[in-house]
Amino acid sequence: MTNVMAPGRVPIAILISGRGTNMAALVRAAASGTLNADIRLVLSNKADAAGLEFADAAGIRTLVLSHRDFATREDYDRALVAHLREAGVQYVALAGFMRILTHEFLGPFAGRVINIHPAILPSFPGTHAQKQALDYGVKVSGCTVHFVDEGTDTGIIIAQQTVPVLDGDDEDSLSARILAQENELYPQALNDVLCGRISVVGRRTIRKS
């Protein structure tokens, strides 16, 4: 798998903390041409993130920037910004990046940081969204692609996709069903952003066709 570079592609970075299955979905979409991105960098805050190997094998530059090497969140975020700027990154896609981002990062990249969350926000923000959904007893869950703001999963929504919650579901089976939808929705929604098709009115996004 190679990261095809073409003129007009938007330079992005993908931030991960673990296996990065959504990162892999974005890499595949870029390679196949359905995501208009030049993936300049896959960055992890954890050295043992399994997704780093995938990115490396796909010929994408990888970088580990451990939060443990920085005294404060703000220090970490300033270093993050420096690395992303050095790589010429314009947009940032979070893919299981388990860090709260501060204004030091979200200021410079305002409106250009996108995340995917495994629930139909505003229900079940934060960690263990699938377990939260099961414990609450909803009959429908899904995933949400949204712009990142300084709240926890409170940013403006770009796209959502639902899945049923089945009577026999446990956290693993529900998570797998949602993840399959995430892997489809994230490249599509991110591509809409990168192609300039998403405009924002209040908190609502409008998709230009």
Add this chain to the structure above:
Amino acid sequence: MTNVMAPGRVPIAILISGRGTNMAALVRAAASGTLNADIRLVLSNKADAAGLEFADAAGIRTLVLSHRDFATREDYDRALVAHLREAGVQYVALAGFMRILTHEFLGPFAGRVINIHPAILPSFPGTHAQKQALDYGVKVSGCTVHFVDEGTDTGIIIAQQTVPVLDGDDEDSLSARILAQENELYPQALNDVLCGRISVVGRRTIRKS
């Protein structure tokens, strides 16, 4: 339209405050035999509720019990219970009944009061759920049938159905799309309850087939 009575039907009341389109959907489902209910009473807290005429025309007993005639919520709820008991009601379906119910009502009818809400709970509880959804900018909304507890739309969920939120939607167009789903979902979900097909484990409901 007649309210067909058959042996084995569960005696219920429907509580309304306005036009009662979901009440009408339940009345139609009972008449057609898809809702295993004997609708003994349609009760409104407002004398001018348009739904009263529909119920009357369908041959169902109607009653106005104005909250203005009672000093406290508890007094009102005790009167409500007295009327429902006198009518032999076992289950109560709320259909746009704009009153917060107290323990005086929910104690005697514990686990036997059902409501429908125009959002995918736990998102957007309370009034103006459709406007809340539009203002938040979700891409999916819908409706939820749930058991009623003493919180505001916090009860255990029986069924949910989604609808898309479209870019051009206003409160009216989204409300109409959700209402069409409500009118389908409510009779089905209530029938599952009345037929004893719904069991509760924690906060999750399981549907026996």
